[in-house]
Amino acid sequence: MSLFGPVPSVVGGSKLPPEVETAFSAAGVPNEAIAIVVEKLDQPHSGRRLVSHNPALPMNPASVMKLFTTGAALDLLGPAKTWSTEFRTITTPVDGVLDGLLYLKGSGAPNLTMEQFWVLLRQLRLRGVRDIRGNLALDRSLFALPPHNPAAFDGKPLSPYNTGADALLVNFNALTLLLMPDEAHHRVSVLLETPDAKLTINNRLLPVAGDCGNWYEQVTVKVEESTLQLSGPYPKGCGERKINLSPIVGNAHVEGLFRALWSELGGTLSGEVVSGVAPHDSSVIAAQDSAALVEVVRDINKFSNNVMARQLFLALSADTPPATYEKSAASLRAWLTGKGMSAPELVIENGAGLSRNDRASADTLAALLRSIWQSPTMPEMMASLPIAGEDGTMKKRGNGEGRGRAHLKTGYLEGVRALAGYLLDLRGERWLLVVMVNHPSAVRAKKGMDRLVEWVIHREEGDGGIAGN
Structure with a gap:
């Protein structure tokens, strides 16, 4: 059966659909490590919850936290905001x-x-x-x-996603290198696509026979002052490849x-x-x-750009400089309160979700999605979310009848998997969906999460559910 293909059974209310529970169980993820809300958006019965499982449990949402940052920025700064x-x-x-x-x-x-x-x-x-x-x-x-x-988050200081916020962030503080096998000279050429007048490349890459495979894991990168050294084997089968780094x-x-x-x-x-x-x-x-901000939000949500999210989060307090993470968090909380959301469990460090300490409940995320759905900037927010089977971080998820019916922000950290956004079922009805998994086996939770999406898209009349507030 293809991903997002037909599902045989349906069940409503606070219980998990049997096939969804089975998929999570097979992945070694217990029910207490899962939080889910599936709620109807349009009339009739707007606010009715099809599934409500551990909705108040504080969970690490990983990059789904970017929905708070981008939602608040669109509303407070306006889609046409520029810097x-x-x-x-x-x-x-x-x-x-x-x-x-x-x-x-x-x-x-x-x-x-x-x-x-x-x-x-x-x-x-x-x-x-x-x-x-x-x-x-x-x-x-x-x-x-x-x-x-x-290096503090995961010990990978050269990875561009670990770049910190900067009031003068130029080219995401990143460099792009092009690796090219040179058969004539039996070497691997390294070209610096991002010009840097101060940087020296010490190329010690060795061309080897074979398919590309996990070539990136075999390349060792070291930085010493203004010298960038690359060493290790580089399979000829890779052809031309690019590496993005933040060495300086x-x-x-x-x-x-x-x-x-x-x-x-x-x-x-x-x-x-x-x-x-x-x-x-x-x-x-x-x-x-x-x-414009609307383009920034699209890049942040479609491709889960962490450093851009950090920058945008700080923009929430930049009108009273200097901007700080603490002031931006207070600004976001005030915005939530103004929208009728208290979110007592919310912990947001940098607005990107690249944090072990961030927390949000499925209830709060559902309230956020509901508020965005009713806001003037809903079209801009919807257009920024990855589309199942089409683009962004959802490009390889959602085929068959489900393709294009889910606009979902993804979240990935070690021990964390999350999805949140909007669905259009085959009956033409709109739903918001939040699912978070916090467990050492979360890396295997993808099938259970995708089965939940399938189940909502293929729901039938009379599936049940519980009344909304």
Whole structure:
């Protein structure tokens, strides 16, 4: 039977559907480790719960926590919200020469990509700046954050998903490397797609025969100051492959990219790259606006982008700088309260769900989804969610009749699996669904979760359920 194919039996109320319970049991996941709410959205009987299992139990929702961040941001900031990254100065360039400090002021933009950064530098060149004789000062004063340890969560400091928030986040603080087998010279070429004038590549990769397999796990990456070393076997069967890494942080990352792109544009920087705060009387000499919030939300939810979610979470308190995680959490709680949701069990650390301490109940998530469904920004939120069998993190889940009928945010951590979002059943009725599993066997819970989705999509008249509040 294909995923999301027909299911033979139905049952309503607070009990789990038998085939769903069987699938979880076969995966070694006990009922007490599962929280589920399935609730009708449209009339008649809006609010009726088809399934309500451990609804008040605080659970770690993993990346499903991003629904709180993106839902609040769409409502509080508006879908058209943008961020402007600025070059500022207190001096005027003369004959292409800028003496004195040039400030690069961060706005907390979640998606200042390399391409957008190049456009910003191009704007600076168009406005008459060629040679920067003073220092380039990076202004990160919009955020006030504790030191970030990228290895703290899972011991993988080079993984881009572990990148911390940054008021001046450029290209997600990441580099892309292209690996290419070179048969003529019996080697593996390593090309730096993200230019960096300060970084040296020490390539010790060895080409070997064989299929690609788990090639990435065999490549060892080490960072020593401004040198990135790659070693280990690289199967020829892999062909060209890309690696995304975050080996350099803070000023060094921005400096490397700035110097490389600025040189390509015919500019020079004689001074150093330092930290600084742009004076209030400084003037904007060049600026680059980000994509609109609606596009940011789509990238966050479709592809579960953690660093973008951290940035957006901090935007909830950036109107009273400096933004902090604590102030943003308070802002989100106030927003929930204003929507009639108390959520006493809610714990939200960074807005991305990349946390061992985050907690939310299925009841609270259901209330959030219900509120979003009734809000003016519902279309934008719906369009941001992964579509079963179509795109994002749900692209490989949901075939047959279920394809395209589920808009669901996924959540994955060690010991955690979660889904939350909206379903359209075969009768044309809309449902919200929340399912979370917190258990060492959660890695095997996917079948049980998908069976629940199947069951809702194929439900029949008279399946039962319990009355809503």
